[in-house]
Each structure stands twice: as structure tokens, then as C-alpha cells.
Amino acid sequence: MTDKKTLFIDGKEVEFTDEPNLLEVIRKAGMNVPTFCYRPDLTSFGACRMCVVEIEGRGIQSSCTMPPEAGLKIHLNTERTRRIRKTVLELLLANHDKECLTCEKSGNCELQKYSEEYGIRKIRYPEKSLEEYLPVDDSSPSIVRDPNKCILCGACVRACTEFQGHSVLGFANRGSKTVVQPMNGRPMGQVDCVNCGQCAAVCPTGALTIKSDVENVWNEITNPNKKVVVQMAPATRVAIGEMFGLKPGENSIKLMNAALRKIGFDLIFDTNFSADLTIMEEATEFLERLKSGQNLPLFTSCCPAWIKYLEDQHPDMLHHLSSCKSPMSMLSPVLKELVPKHFNIEKENLTVVAIMPCTAKKYECKRPELSKNGKPDTDYVLTTQELGRMIKEAGINFNAIEGEDADSPFGEYTGAGTIFGASGGVAEAAVRTAYEFATGEILQDVNIKQMRGTTNRSRDIELDLKGTKLVVRVVSTLREAEKAIQEIKSGKAPFQMLEVMACPGGCINGGGQPRSCDDSKIKAERAEGLYKEDSELTIRKSHMNPSIQKLYQEYLEHPNSHKAHEILHTIYQDRFAGSYKDI
């Protein structure tokens, strides 16, 4: 057992064990100090100086970088700490674009919040002049970078490095000229950014925000000629409620369906349906590869950030990727093809919108191979956050509305589809189906618990397909994916399947989800919400979904058929050649 030691916070004796820093001890004791730069999932940086505390005999220390010691007497709220925090806020504000009312982050901004809490009414320092303003970079399909709102806390730089391992964003220059930017100030849209949005997810201000498509979607909805259909990803249903006071992990799918109808979407479908479709194709593809021994390990292809990473950094590994489109990009062309027939709508008047936990999906929907006759299969992608805002804008009382079901037939799903939203879910769903396809027997216990988890970002799971031994590696974050790739390149990889999700913990922690960077536990709670739904559903294997079976009978013939390949599979390209890094 770990030794229990104690220290004193504002006179109260508090126990601590292995907390990495004082700030964690303070938070566990139910108290708090403000911070901009501290994020529990990232290394401590000590940049913002907001979390300063006064320690008897030690003076002022930043609590995020100070390890706890037995017997320390800490004071959180003293005349000195208050003065320091106010000065920090004033200095930051003097240098800040204070167009708060029209800022994307308004209402969600930590600088705004603490300025209000600390009663900053007057800034004693000279304001930044207009000539010093830097241009806003909106070249990326997913992220808008406004350097004038950056407070140099470095959270985005750490997220890019520690999660994704390739530091697209970095500090440049020094002193008052310091900025956070991609290589030599290149536009975000022209570097090897994978659009995961984790930088925006940890940004305390409006310096990095999600590029909004809300107005575009309103325009489609209000256009009387357009029929707007919507699909939503598994991870969105266990997070959107957080924007309306519900607990993380609470499944709001029925409320979401109802809210989407109230907003004005004409037909509500579910990406979980096409997650099942993905499994049909991917499990079949995996078994074929196992049989032929070619292109193993198979890489899952649901995560658009992972795909771009591989195209940018390792084009020589693209043959490992499953040729399956992501669930979103499988459903959209099916909808574009079948909805006009089923629901008597003109083809050109159909708009497909996808609600995703993900900023990289905004990039994915713009990929030319995922379009037909110059029109994208998925017209717009909204993140969970953007949908939350639309619900608020429409004046819908989310918690008070009556839950509704999705529309048939593309709204029905199995438990296998819903767990796609958590790291390990795609692999678990694929194994449930692959086992039955390969052995012809019924898999009795569908719970493959070793595959689950949001904290361990890389795990190997050994399986036995009736004599065929299999190892599946499940990773989240591209940093872990890179390690797996290096193992493959050195010939040491023990696994035959590699599931990669770029965001830590999987889509439930995607860059488009409601804000969760202050609390490491939210990931697990959201994942739990998905596994709970899975356990409550009667059908938990993708190939048992009756709507999926019908779709194959009437339209797609069989998994990996010619028709299925035409609609559900895609191609990848070498993006290193000709890029700025190709020297």
C-alpha cells in the first residue's frame, strides 16, 4: 500500500499519495486554483503563473509544477496570490484581442471567465496597437488560428507533441515577439496537420477554435427546396448532454433525435448503422488478408486524422490500411443513392449533414474521392459542440423534450456499432463478426473486455479464433501509432490488426466534443455510456442487424462485392511527395 502523507491547505489537513503536483492535491481535496496552461493529460508547463499558491517558508510557487511534500502549509487565496493573478490577467489582456462578444470562444473562454471572477475592470498597461495584430489563419478545413488571442500557454504545442507526436505547432521567436505557429508561419491548411483538433480542445482562449459550419447548415435547413438528412456518430450521444447539464456518458440519443427534428432536419439516421456496415466489410477484408497473408497487419481506417498521418508521413505503409471508408463516408453515398428513391426526393435537392465528435471529419468530407460528380457525399460536418450551439440557438430545452427514435432503415444499429466511439471498439466489433464469419459458430460472450480502456493508450490483445491465434493492437494517439509503425518496419510487430484512433481514448474524446480537458475522468465516463448502451441492446453483432442484412440483399449483394467496393471502399494517396517536407 502506498504511504499516506498529509499537508495543509488553508489550514485543513489533506492526505496525498502519488499525485504528480500540488494542483492535483488541491483539486482532489475539493478546492481549486485558476490555471490556463495546466491540463491533467499533458505535462506540467508552469507558463501562466495563475495557479500560484503561497507556501509557508517557501514563498510563492506555481502549484502545477510543485510536487507535494508532507507537512507543507499552503495558502491558496492570499493578498499576494490574488495580486499576482490579477497582474497576470491584466498583462494578458493588454496584449489580447478583446473582441469578446463576437469571439467563437465567448462564454467558454477561460481568460474571459477569470477576468470576470477576478473583477478586472481596468488594465494598467498600454494596449497592443492595431499594427501589431497578426493575420488570422483560416486555411485549415477544421481549425481557425487567431494568434491575437493566444496567451502562449503552450497547451496546443504540448497536445500536438504529446498526443500526436509530430509537433505541427511550435513556439517561434522569443520574448514579446513569441508566437505559436506551424513551421515558419505556414498556413495550417498547408502543413502536415492531421486536423484532430486536440489543440483547439485544450486551448483556453479563442486562439484555436473549430471552424464553424453552423451557418451553412442553417441555410440548407431554411431552403424550402432542400431535404436535409442527418447522421450522427456514436460518440456524440454520450457527450452532447454535457452542454445542457447532463452527466458525461449519459446517453442522449433519443433527445438528440428529437432536437434534430425540431431544428428542422428532415430525416434522422445514425452513423452507428454504417458502423455495422463498416464491420461487415472490414471483417471480411481482414479474414481475406489473414487467408492470403498479404498486407498484414491490417490498419483500421475509420479515423481521418490517422489516415492523413499515414499519407503524410508513411506513404509506403498505405497498403496496410483497410480500403473501407469510415462509417460516415459509407453512409453518405448510400443515403445519396437510396434516400431519393425511398422517400421520393429529387437527388440534387438532398443534403447530407453529419454530426461528429471530430474536427478531422470536416477535412474528410472535402476529400475529392469521397464525392460524386463534383458534389461531396457528406455536404457538411458539424461537431458535437456546433450541434449543441444550434440546439441553443433554436431555443430548444434539451432536457425537457420528449425523446424520439431515428428514422428507418438507416437508423437501426447494434451494440457493435455503438462501441465504435471508444478506443478498442472498432476492433472489438470486428472480432465479434470475424469470429462468427471465420468459425461458423456463435460467439457466446461478446464482451472482449481486454480491448476496452481509455487510459492505456496502447494494448495488445491475444485472441483465439478456434485454433487461429490472433493479436490485435489497439492504440489511441498517433504517437502510439508511430511506435507500432516502427515495430512493423523493424519486423518485430506481433499483431495482425492495428486499430488506431488519433484522439486519446478514441472518438469520445474527439476534438469536436464538448470541453473536457480539465478532467481526465470524463473520457472513461463517456466510454462507459457507450458500453452500457451496447450491453442493453438485444443485437450486439453487426452482421445480425436486420437493416444491414436487407441492404445487402437488396442493394450491395455481399460484403466486398463489386457493388460494395464501388460505394463503400476508397483509395489513399501519397501526400509526402510534393509536400513542403519533400526535399
Add this chain to the structure above:
Amino acid sequence: MSVENHHVVDTSKLDEIISTCGGKKSNLIAMLQKVQEVYRYLPEDAMIYIGTKVEGLSPATVFGVATFYAQFSLQPKGKFEIKVCDGTACHVRGSMPVLNAIRAKLNMQEGQLTSESGLFSLETVSCLGACGLAPVVVINDKVYPQMTSDAITIVLDTLIKEEN
């Protein structure tokens, strides 16, 4: 999707520099110093190349280090790098008139790093630690002590003459 690229860097030279430094990211500053020795500045492509090849680095990280330290230049420097010390002692003993004399002689504006001919680059530096010899000018590692406007003009004349 081929973009026309005019690269100024020789990648085999860069590979050599990376391997002399053990290919380790902790030796980045040494790598950049060697690159600057070769090119007299840090070409953008060299920073991108190192950031891509060396494990644990990225182009943006390399750029961050390169722009943090005053010793690195992102613009080409001249064949003769003139450093005028403007530390306290040198300043008091007249480093500014020396600097102005150099600018006049080489026809350079304030803020201009390299002369039109590309032969000279000029910058001021903080204390060189040779206050006893103030004011000090260093040209390509050679120290010129107790400079005056006239003395530095003669030094420059000699260098120009040798070049021609």
C-alpha cells in the same frame, strides 16, 4: 501533385551533419551551427529537413530553436561577418561611431544585415568579454581592439582590396 521546388540545400551534406551529431535531437543546436557554417545562414529547407529526419523533432520545433537564439540567422550572411560590440564598456568608449563608420563605408542602412555585394554582414552584439580592449569589433573570429572610425575604415579597405 508535383510542386516545382528549387531547393538550395544539399541533402547529403545535411545527412552528414545529422550523423556527425549522432542523429539525436538533443544535439539540434550543434546541427544548426554546422548548417550555418556551410550556408552562412539557416536555409528554410535545411530546418525542414532536419525536423523531418531527426526523431523527436519537427520543422516547427527546429524553427522555434532557430528563431530563439540570436546566433542563428535566417537570412544569408556575408563572407565577412562583422560583429560590433555594444556592451556597456564598448558603448561608453565609442562603439556607435565605429558602427556608423562601417555603415557609411559599406553603404548599409540601419537594420540591414548583409551588404549589397554579399561580402559583408553587420550586427551588434552584447558584451564579448573583452572590455579592456573596448571598443571591440570582431570580423570572422578575428578581434580588432580599440577601434576608431578611421581604424575600422582602414581594416575594411584592406579586406576589400584583398578580395579584389
